Every structure is written in structure tokens, then in C-alpha cells.
Amino acid sequence: MGRPRKESTKAAGKKKATASSGRKIKKVKDPNKPKRPPSAFFVFMEEFREEFKAKNPKNKLVSVVSKAGGDRWKSMSDADKAPYQAKAEKRKEEYNKVMDAYNKKPEKSSKSKEEDEDDEEAAGSDKSKSEVEDEGEGSDDEEEDDD
Numbered sequence: 621m622g623r624p625r626k627e628s629t630k631a632a633g634k635k636k637a638t639a640s641s642g643r644k645i646k647k648v649k650d651p652n653k654p655k656r657p658p659s660a661f662f663v664f665m666e667e668f669r670e671e672f673k674a675k676n677p678k679n680k681l682v683s684v685v686s687k688a689g690g691d692r693w694k695s696m697s698d699a700d701k702a703p704y705q706a707k708a709e710k711r712k713e714e715y716n717k718v719m720d721a722y723n724k725k726p727e728k729s730s731k732s733k734e735e736d737e738d739d740e741e742a743a744g745s746d747k748s749k750s751e752v753e754d755e756g757e758g759s760d761d762e763e764e765d766d767d
Contacts, residue, residue, distance in 0.1 A: 654722055663711070672688060
């Protein structure tokens with residue numbers, strides 16, 4: 621008989637929204653959203669991968685390339701990292717410009733709500749708006765003729 625377990629304070633504070641089935645709700649991603657810019661390390665890794673593949677053409681393991689790149693990055697001085705940090709900063713600025721354009725909402729059309737609803741109704745059939753309106757009026761007359 622051991623001590624009772626305590627609930628972790630970290631887990632209690634970070635509960636995710638769940639559906640009634642108990643599964644986590646996954647947020648739908650917008651395929652048009654721009655990708656985030658790479659950090660200075662990933663800019664470095666782009667060049668390092670090419671160098672490493674040229675020197676070690678028989679290597680097929682991603683983990684070996686990643687470990688070697690990480691070790692080289694750690695051993696580099698700030699002066700050696702500066703060009704990669706500058707490239708990463710430039711990409712971040714470009715990303716921010718693209719995101720600003722992405723986040724701007726297109727202006728609403730000058731149509732009223734009623735016109736939008738009428739357009740939606742008409743889009744669902746092959747008949748013109750006037751034909752739909754004529755049918756609505758004609759159905760009232762037919763009911764009176766049946767009497």
C-alpha cells in the first residue's frame with residue numbers, strides 16, 4: 621500500500637477541448653496559409669545537408685545528418701552563425717509581409733442580405749427568379765380553383 625497519487629498540476633491546467641466521444645478536436649488547417657519561416661538553425665541545415673551528402677553519398681540515415689549538423693551548429697561561434705541569422709531574419713520579414721496580405725479580409729459586396737439570400741435560392745434551381753416567383757403566386761390560385 622503506497623501513497624495515493626497526486627494529480628499533476630501541469631496536466632490539470634492544460635486540458636484540451638474534446639468532443640462528446642472523448643477524442644481531441646483537431647483544428648482544420650487552411651491550405652492557403654503561408655508556412656512559417658525557418659529559424660537560423662534550419663537555414664544552416666539546408667546548406668549543411670548538401671555538404672554532408674556530397675561528402676557522404678552512401679549515408680541514407682536522416683538521424684546521422686541531423687546529429688552532425690547539430691554538433692556543428694553548437695560548435696560554431698556567434699560570428700559564424702551571423703550570416704544564417706541574417707538570412708532567417710530576411711525570410712521572417714518576407715513571411716510577415718505575406719501574412720499581412722493573407723490576414724486582410726476581402727471587402728464585402730454592396731449587396732444587401734435579402735439580395736444575397738435571393739441569389740442563393742436561385743442558384744439552387746435552373747429556373748430564373750421571375751419563374752420561381754410566378755410559381756409561388758400560381759400555387760395559391762390553383763388551390764382556390766379546386767374548391
